[in-house]
Structure formats: C-alpha cells, structure tokens
Amino acid sequence: MNVPDDVLRARAYLSRVGEPAHPAVWRFVADAGPVEAAERIRGGRVPAAVAAATESRRDGDPDADLEAAERHAIRLVVPESDEWPHFAFAALQQAAARDEPLHPSPSDLARRDGPPRSGGGALVPPLAMWARGGADLTTLGFRSVGIVGARACTAYGDHVTRDLAYGLARADVVIVSGGAYGIDAAAHRAALTGGGTTVLVSAGGLDRPYPPSHAALFEKVAASGLLLSESPPGCAPQRHRFLTRNRLIAALSTGVLIVEAALRSGAANTASHAAALGRPVLAVPGPITSPMSAGCHRLLRLQPAPAVLVTCVDDVLAVIGSPGEGLSEPGLGSPAADLRDELDQLDVTARRVFDGLPVRRFAGPDEIAARSGVAALAVLRTLPVLDLAGLLETGDGGYRIAARVRRRP
C-alpha cells in the first residue's frame, strides 16, 4: 500500500516541528489526522499546549527533509504505511491512550502537557520513523533484545556484551541498541559478526552518526540491518532525545538486557521504560566492586519487580524466546563434577563407608566400621559395591580409597 503523498509530507513536517514524545502534539495529530494537524500547526490554529511545543519550528520544510533523506538512502516510515511496526508500538499506543479521553478538556491537556518526569519523556508512539537499511521494521518486537549499557563500560562489560550479542544473533534474535560507545557498539559489532540483524536507534538524524567516529558502524548496521530515528535528517542528538529515544529501544524489543550500567544511567532509563511497557528487564550481574555493575545490581534488587538475572544466552532465550527455549541446565561435565555425581549416587551407608576408607595405608573392615560409624556387617556388604564402582583399591589385607579419587573434601 502506497502512502498518499500529502500524508507522507505531513508526517515529515510533524516529525520536525513536534519534539519527540510530546503527548499534547501526539494526541492532537491522533485526533485531527496528520494532514489537518500539519496544516493547523503551520497556521498557528492549535491549542495552547500544541502551540507552545511547535511554534518555534512551525516553518519547517518537509520537502527539504524528504530530499535530504533520499540523498542518504533514508526512507520515512509512517503509521499509514505497511512497514509501521504496529505490534512493537502497541504498548506505546496503549500507554498513551491509558485513561485519556479522546477529546480532553483544557485542564486534561495542561496536565498531560508537561509531565514533570524529567529525563523520562512520555510513553507516546513516534509521529513517524526515519529508517535506513534493508531490514523490515514490522518484524521487530517478536524476537528482539534491546542490549543497552554504559558507554564507559569495563573490559568485562565489553566481553560479556560480545558473548551474549553474538550468541543471540546466532540464535536468530534481532539485537536493538543505540549507537553509543561501550555496550551499544559492542552489541552491534558482535551481532554483525554473528551474521545477525541489528537495529540501531539513533537520537539524531540518520545522516549525522553520533558519535561521529561510529560512522563506519552506522554504515555496517545499515548494510544488513536497520538505522532508525524519530528525528529528520540534520537533527542534532540532543540530550532529551537520547532519553525519548530510549523508549523506542524498549518498545522495539521483546525484552531489554542491561549488561553494565552505573547507578544512574541511560540504561536504567531504558529499563524503566521497558518495565512500564510490560517488557521483561534482564540484567547481567558483575563484581560488586565495580561501579559499572551497580546499576545492574540495583535493577536485580528492585522491588516489587526485580530484573531477571542472566548469565548466558540460554538464560536470555528462556525469557524472550519460544516456549521451552534455553531451558537446559548449564553443563556440569568437568571430571571433578563427574566424580561428585558418582559419589552422590551412593546410598548413605556406602557414602559413609567410602568416607571411612584411609587415603594412604590399607585398613581392615573393623577399622573402617569404626572410622565410618557403620556396622561391621554393613561394611562387609558395602565394600564390594565400592570395589565394583572403582572407588577403592585393595592390598595388604585391607582397603583404601582408589588412586583416581584421592581428594579430600
């Protein structure tokens, strides 16, 4: 289905004049429709809350933005197009619609206009999304993980991010992240190495990679995955756009994984968006001596809904994958563990007799009975069992622990 040209131009205009995640503007567009909303904003015939939010930019030129986008292979995806991720954005739509009358009173508008959640940004859907890359937006949210965390991550955070992102990519999970230094970049790079699809949600225009040194990374993501932004080409990545951007990472992800984060961080902000949208929050623990794990530990201790502690790809798949996926137990295949398995299979009496065997010299059944606290008759019955299991050796008229298992507790 082709989007009518006037709708596309209206959405392009709205995405420039309406600062992302502004509830009054979003609601005005939802009520009036994009074309009428754009005309009225341009003409200044709008409610006060919408005017305040748009008047400084109302002479925006959508044709210039669409032309700039085309030059950079950026397309505009709008709610009226087939590629709009309705599934992923349903939670934002519900959050925006929650308890809100469709034709609100002025006092409702005033209340809704400036939520004093600094740093948060309201949970409203974007007015449009600028996209670059071959991946399909509609597939997002079904099997995608937002991997976010500290820019100033440690070598541990970098290592863990690469391990998890690579493994998840190999398991056909789409990776969603920002484009920042640290965890974001490590997640994209490892997912690309794993041949996976990766989605980079930028806080600024897609023609302006931020940080600039990540221009090559942006190119690589676009080549196989997707670059996304709420802002038209040319927009600078301002601080509040990072925060409103974070709600999109949460919305586009089946679950959000925090690998390393300081106590207060953008990642914690993304996690709270995810929780508000009903997305599972997963966190990787780390050393309690590392400030870069403190944010993860706080999420893992959060009441009443702590994050899910994950230690491996399977742990993540168990939460965001298909039913039953990732539920295997971690391997216990080490020789020491195998021996412990063997010993665990002994009954209580056999275990005691085994423990009563000397390590070096040989002892007779009576001494073993005294050492183990097991009756002599039971000792005599048990020794052949231990012999068959290869747990003891004989000599000098007595018994001792087999050479292969001479380990003290």
Next chain:
Amino acid sequence: MNVPDDVLRARAYLSRVGEPAHPAVWRFVADAGPVEAAERIRGGRVPAAVAAATESRRDGDPDADLEAAERHAIRLVVPESDEWPHFAFAALQQAAARDEPLHPSPSDLARRDGPPRSGGGALVPPLAMWARGGADLTTLGFRSVGIVGARACTAYGDHVTRDLAYGLARADVVIVSGGAYGIDAAAHRAALTGGGTTVLVSAGGLDRPYPPSHAALFEKVAASGLLLSESPPGCAPQRHRFLTRNRLIAALSTGVLIVEAALRSGAANTASHAAALGRPVLAVPGPITSPMSAGCHRLLRLQPAPAVLVTCVDDVLAVIGSPGEGLSEPGLGSPAADLRDELDQLDVTARRVFDGLPVRRFAGPDEIAARSGVAALAVLRTLPVLDLAGLLETGDGGYRIAARVRRRP
C-alpha cells in the same frame, strides 16, 4: 545450673557413638533421655536402626574424651546446660519433630533412618556440642551471619569476603563459618581484624584443626570467639561430617551469605539447609565469566525463593539486622551525579532549553528556541533560571552551556 555428671558423661558418650545428624539416634535419645539411651546403646539393647548406627563404636570411652577435651580447654555443652543455644537450634528441633510421632512405628523408623539425600544429612539437632573459647553459645542466631563459600575462591571473592566480614563485625554482627581455605578463612580473619566475634564450626575434633595449616587461625578464633564441633576430640574431619556440619552453620546464623561458590559446592549445601530452616539466604553476585560465582548466580535465580542479592554491608544488615537497619541508599555523591541531580531538578521546559544551548559558540534566544523546540517567549523566561543555576554563560550577545557542565549525554 550445673549439669549432672552422669548426663554430661552420657552426652559425651553419645556424641562419639552416634554419627552426627542421625535421625534414629537423635530420636532414641530424645525419647529415652541421655543417660538411659547411653546405657542401652552400650548394652546393645536398642532398636535395629539405632544399633546399626552405633554398634561399631559402642565401646566408646566418654571419660577419655572428656579428659582429652580438658587438656585442650574444650568444654562440652549439652542441651541440659545453660549455654545450650536453644534459640538457634529451635529450627532444627522443629525440623526433626515435624510430622513425626513421638513413639514411631518400626516402619516410621525405617523410613526416617536412611534418608536418601546423599550429601544432605538430616536436619536434627546435635546430641551435644564441643566448644572452645570465651564467647557464649546462647547469643548465637540473634545477630549472626554465616559467611560461606568456595575454598578455591578468587581474589575477588577473597576481597569481597574481607570487606563484608570486616564491616559486619564492626556492626556487631557475629560471623559464623567453617575453618576451610578461601572464603571461610577470609571471613574469620577480617572479622577478627574488625574486633568482632567469630564462630568457627569444625567438622572434626577441636584438637585437630583442619586444614592443619589453619592451626593458628583456630587459636585466634578461640581467643576471642568460639570453636565448635559436634564431634569429640580426636575425630577426623570426614566428608559427611562437613555436610552435617553445614546444617549447624545454617542453624547458628540469622542468615547465610554465600560469597563465591561453584555450581555444586558445600556452600550451596549450607544454603539449602538455611532455606529449609527458614533462614534468609543472601548471595554476592560476580562476573558471569567466573565459575566461582556460578553457584551464587544459581541461588539468585532459584525459584520460587531466590537468594537476596547483596552488594554491601548495608544490604546484609537490611535483611538480618534490626528493623530499618541498613536501609540507606547507596551514596551518589560523585560530582557527575551531583550535576545530574541539578539537571533533574529542572522542569521539562528548562531542561529542553538547557539542551538547546550550544556548547562552544553563543546563540541568541530565537536560535535556542528552534534548537530546543520551546516557544521563544518560554525560552526568554527560562534563560535567567538557568543563569541563576550556573548552568549557562553569556557572551557575544548570546548564551551557551556553562564551562563546568560541558558534557555530552
């Protein structure tokens, strides 16, 4: 209250002939009383389950054990004495009594006799405790933490154990642990450095420190705290005694803290005892790349009752301390955090205006309005607020971000 000599001698005898944590023997003693139980065991006039558990040692000599104990400054603490820790052992008493008739049928005895929980050991109170050191057993369980973990701990585990044990000791928490290498020893040493009371529960006789290289540590613990064992002097620390010993560490602790543990470990065993006794289980997270933290992470993921994730002394005190203790938030006093606090206190409009300020060159109000998406009039109202807050600087007829806060998101 002095314990009658025949009771003391009977308990000394029982502690040698009855392997620790044997339900049939414990019940027999509970029913018959220690003096009669000792006489009947010595004479072989006991139920089959008791005979099987005691006959190999029934010629034990309590006077020799009591004399050996006296030579090593070890005293025998029995349920009939004032020093018996009734409070701490109440949970063991309840576990032992749960659903059990006082005069069980033979089939009951058979069922109870050999619980096939290899490695576990039944949750029954000890028949007696051998003790050395000036601390009072009766004070245990009110404000005590069992700190347990891997013998082969990492430098991280050692460091964290010392930090937590020292801090808890300074907060008047009694530390309870074993005497092993690794976490156990680190916990005792740091608690002693902190001037705290520390309790070492040994799996063997108190005259035989295990490992032998910890003889000096045992001495130091005895000098200010307490050495404890269920076994009389001379007993070797056999493997099953470590496991039955673990139930005592759990019982004597208000909560049990696992610092580092492999997936299968004695610490995990102590944790399961603690959970069965209704004691909170606390675990320290660590790198997911460290096998020595895998056991902690498993406890933290355990359903339906995960361990409490702790990262500092306050986290531990919040669980095992007095009401309200340890509930302060972790400090956020870094300069960067302070700045973020300042910015968080701005309302949404002021925050956007701030974000619209250029970093290097100066911009006029109109440009700032366009950059921030805030109406020009609101920008003019907001700039003085930001100026007063020291967040901007003026020059060249315009405004930019103050030097002290030039940080990109």
